[in-house]
Amino acid sequence: MSSYFRKNIAALVGYVPGEQPRDEGIIKLNTNENPYPPSPRVFAALRHAINRSLRLYPEPLADSLRAVAASIYGVRPENILAGNGSDEILSILMRCFVGPQDPVAFPVPTYSLYDTLIAIQQGERIAVDYPADFSVPEALAAQNAALTFLCNPNSPSGTLVSLHEIERLARAVSGILVIDEAYVDFAESEGASTLPLIRQLPNLVVLRTFSKSFSLAGMRVGLAFASEEIVLGMMKVKDSYNLNRLSLVAATAALQDMPWMVRNVARIQRSRRQLAAGLKKLGFYVYPSHANFVMARKREQNLKEVYEKLKGRRILVRYFDIPGLQDCLRITVGTPREIRSLLNAMEAMENNWTP
Numbered sequence: 001m002s003s004y005f006r007k008n009i010a011a012l013v014g015y016v017p018g019e020q021p022r023d024e025g026i027i028k029l030n031t032n033e034n035p036y037p038p039s040p041r042v043f044a045a046l047r048h049a050i051n052r053s054l055r056l057y058p059e060p061l062a063d064s065l066r067a068v069a070a071s072i073y074g075v076r077p078e079n080i081l082a083g084n085g086s087d088e089i090l091s092i093l094m095r096c097f098v099g100p101q102d103p104v105a106f107p108v109p110t111y112s113l114y115d116t117l118i119a120i121q122q123g124e125r126i127a128v129d130y131p132a133d134f135s136v137p138e139a140l141a142a143q144n145a146a147l148t149f150l151c152n153p154n155s156p157s158g159t160l161v162s163l164h165e166i167e168r169l170a171r172a173v174s175g176i177l178v179i180d181e182a183y184v185d186f187a188e189s190e191g192a193s194t195l196p197l198i199r200q201l202p203n204l205v206v207l208r209t210f211s212k213s214f215s216l217a218g219m220r221v222g223l224a225f226a227s228e229e230i231v232l233g234m235m236k237v238k239d240s241y242n243l244n245r246l247s248l249v250a251a252t253a254a255l256q257d258m259p260w261m262v263r264n265v266a267r268i269q270r271s272r273r274q275l276a277a278g279l280k281k282l283g284f285y286v287y288p289s290h291a292n293f294v295m296a297r298k299r300e301q302n303l304k305e306v307y308e309k310l311k312g313r314r315i316l317v318r319y320f321d322i323p324g325l326q327d328c329l330r331i332t333v334g335t336p337r338e339i340r341s342l343l344n345a346m347e348a349m350e351n352n353w354t355p
């Protein structure tokens with residue numbers, strides 16, 4: 001390592017040779033990553049792919065990944081678009097369908113990126129409040145929106161609406177309905193996904209990600225499922241090489257080891273029950289979760305202090321400092337050990353309120 005790097009760049013990025021990574025010792029339950037590693041097949045495929053072919057551009061349309069995904073999900077490759085995370089797909093959708101003043105509707109509270117992307121496109125934001133049980137708001141369909149978003153299971157609530165409700169919504173909205181299924185693999189009930197409905201509903205777009213159930217948040221891969229016509233339109237808008245070679249390899253290998261993902265999901269579902277039970281014992285209301293996180297509420301009690309104190313103990317959870325959510329925490333389901341540490345810390349705080 002050159003002395004220039006040691007003195008200058010290393011200081012800038014906080015890198016100290018031989019030291020532990022910066023997040024060592026932190027219990028990170030704030031961004032809904034998977035606590036378990038990706039399949040060993042992913043590592044093997046990546047090792048195999050690290051060779052001289054890295055000088056070549058990747059497949060522009062992710063054909064190999066789309067072919068594998070099509071066979072697993074029972075659709076045609078023409079019904080799939082691959083994105084650099086589902087965040088990129090959300091951005092592509094906005095650029096395809098939303099211009100200045102075009103209405104975009106979604107129930108709130110939900111994933112905050114929808115807001116940001118609408119603002120970038122100068123679209124009209126139509127936020128419809130969820131009812132207390134987080135079912136589809138009656139008023140959502142009637143907004144005449146170019147795009148309607150529904151996150152299912154929803155973040156931050158973790159709640160799930162039924163296929164029947166979604167089908168009704170898709171038939172009632174005037175524009176495109178996007179179902180963001182980032183967390184659907186964690187749903188309690190099988191068959192929660194809207195994916196099979198893309199055949200009957202030409203205005204439906206279903207989004208999936210490899211960041212959660214497949215443990216590949218660092219590789220940035222998402223998929224959109226829709227009619228061939230919509231996918232073709234989205235392809236015109238995306239960057240030519242929106243996914244790099246290694247991400248494509250990793251996602252393909254992950255799909256080829258579904259039992260690994262399913263096993264990790266089962267572990268997370270078990271831990272989710274333990275986390276919810278522990279939080280209930282501490283006096284929280286816990287929303288029924290179908291995701292790899294839970295939302296816990298203490299009515300009318302601002303939980304900022306709890307969040308700050310947990311942070312002081314190097315435990316990160318998600319606190320939303322916005323009206324309606326200040327009495328809530330969103331907590332990612334970590335390993336059983338991480339959950340025990342969190343619950344112990346919260347119990348200690350409950351008893352004497354010292355960090």
Ligand SMILES: Cc1ncc(COP(=O)(O)O)c(C=O)c1O
Pocket residue numbers: 031032084085086087088111151155180182208209210211217220221222
């Ligand atoms: C509801 C929802 N949609 C999409 C995403 C983005 O996922 P990706 O990592 O695929 O961009 C997230 C990430 O947390 C999310 O919570």
